[in-house]
Amino acid sequence: MTDYANEPAVANLRDYLRIRSVHPNINYNECLTYLRRQAVELGLPVQVVEAVPRKPVLVMTWEGLEPNLPSILLNSHMDVVPVFEKSWTYPPFEARIVDGVIYARGVQDMKTTGVQYIEAVRRLKSRGIRLKRTLHLSFVPDEEVGGHNGMSEFVKTDHFRNLNIGFALDEGLASPDDNFVVYNAERSIWHVTVTCPGKSGHGSLLLPDNCGEKIRYIIDKFMDLRKESKAKLESDPELTIGEVTSVNLTMLNGGIQNNVIPEKLTASFDIRLALSVNFEEFENMIKQWCIEAGDGVTYEFEQKDVYVAPTSVDSTNPYWVAFKAAIDKLNVPLKVRTFPGGTDSRFIRQLGISALGFFPHRHTPPALHEHNESLRVSVFLDGITVYTDIIPALANV
Template sequence: MAQENPSVTRFREYIRIKSVQPDPDYNSCIEWVKEQAKEIGLEFDLIHFELQPGFAVVLTWKGSNPDLQALMLNSHMDVVPVNPSKWSHDPFDAIKDDDGKIFGRGTQDMKSVGVQHMEAVRNLKAQGYSPQRTVHITFVPDEEIGGTNGMAKFVETTEFKKLNVGFELDEGGPCPTEQFGLFYGERALWQIKVTIKGNTGHALNFVEGTSVEKLQKLMNGFLTLREKEKEKLSDGDVSRLGLVTTINITMINGGLQPNVIPPELTAVVDMRVTPNGWTEEKAEEIIEKIIEESGSDITYEFINRNPLIPETPINDENPWWRCFKRTCDELEMKLLPMICPGATDARFLRSKGIPAFGFSPMNYTPMLLHDNDEYLEEKIFLKGIDIFTKLVRNLTEESL
């Protein structure tokens, strides 16, 4: 039997660490990353946020010109929960089948990328390459539950500012075709709880101005908007999902008993607001107009209202994009730039004015993020290391 590539062995070791929400084993992750840093010859720093829960791990490869802005390669340690009964293999055994498929929670999202970052630097150091820009490989917690105790706090620290980050690479997603997905922006999560009050009484009567009548108008308003946005994706191309705003009514609550007209109802509306032609002002105006047209005694509050953050430019005015694109062209890679329909830690960098791309080099790979039987093929994983090796080399040159 052929000996396994050491990079694959390390990848499988990392998958076996159960950093699964809601009780992730971060300590084992940190110790494992620390050992990798020692083997590669990278500086290791564990940063705890003062007076707050949370942390960040930073591995540093110092460049010859510390005045240049640094390259940051980020990944998150946590993974989402699993239902083992729905898996063909134990989700934390990192089983590799005869076809080279490595099964495990986090193989796609996103432990593979964290390992690829380190393996790329390992390769470059073995080749005797010396970067001009400093490289920071970072590992953070809690991305899968919003990044509250991870990147959200990290970017506010003096330790982060000292890193002098000029550009960040974060998680992307797999692509089933020959293309490689590239996230250059993200939609903003808005979740609204609407409270609707109306006239009540016995259900045997025709009471006017009820909360149910107002709810119907409210739902019609949001669903009409939903259809208009949905029509923009009539071709069914999900890669364009980030270019539109999705609207879904996700919760409806209320009522006292079967024969009483409810005096009050609540509804929750989930909106993912695209930066493509939308502004926060536009979104709020639309919400208020729908509520106003639905009737009186209707109020709303935000459960979540994330800021709408400008995208990272993908044009020649952005030197990081020029270098990234040139490198991919040299490797004959076909990129599929898109706005991420969900959310990643990259948004916290963009909010600070730092350009960031989401990039996971996984083409010819079905999207199994958060799904059962999540896997990544060995050959795709190894190819991703080669891609990152070329990217890190080019992105750490003094002149982009």
């Protein structure tokens, strides 16, 4: 078994993974200190922007030979999701290596990628390579809670506009087989709560205008839609979850005690709308269900993403052509997919900027947000080599 303990890039990754930038209530100062140190070692200037107080975005910049050209952005997020430490085999913020595997929260999602960017730039600069386009490495907060105080606000600032981004790389998913997978789009997130009011009274009675009957109707409609999507997935092995609309009942609320019919019940749903869905028609369908369910039934959105067009993956997009050519040189099969969840890429694509989600991790089961999140060290190191090929290809378009 290879001894990775003295490998500088591995030590660098483990240092980052040991920072407990875990929700909730993250203090990002330790991340900033770590990243500033990396920038000094690379000889890159740094700017830190707080579009929202205590939600810093750090950007390292490697100026290109033709800095007036649109630049390349390599984005990653600093935050990680909470852990249930008792369910982990090894402490989640120790970054322990066991049999060539690193176990740590964030080792897939997505501190590894940020370090791979850094190490790839380190290699390129050590070889005396200069890029035509300027390269920016951004490290953003709060992606794991929707990005609303992170990238969502950062893209609205003059600081972001002054970066003059032409193309962005962001997070993808590990691939369990021999392929690389690249994501050129995301489904749109709708979080909707339906409120079903009714006549309150004694639990022994069969009163009219019953909130239970109404909420059953609503739940049945959403679950029927869920069943349709499951059937579609099962009938076509070529489809992935990103190509269909997912529906999940996530919260039920109401009632005060068991013998009292409540005056209202609510049901909340997490919906991820496929790119093929007509958003206006979909909302009208929800509206019609509420009418059919009974008097006074209403719905409201906690989150309602707009439609965001996918990034073109054909000859009309020179960045895609360069990206694919770099992957082709590695002789690795490449699949294009729609990302099943939400990432910061959607805020960038919404501006009309090309963005791809990508992890150079093959033969690796995705383990985002799971107990014992892990990654083989060899996969991490191979990924640095992949980015060392991809970055010049993109920056020299």
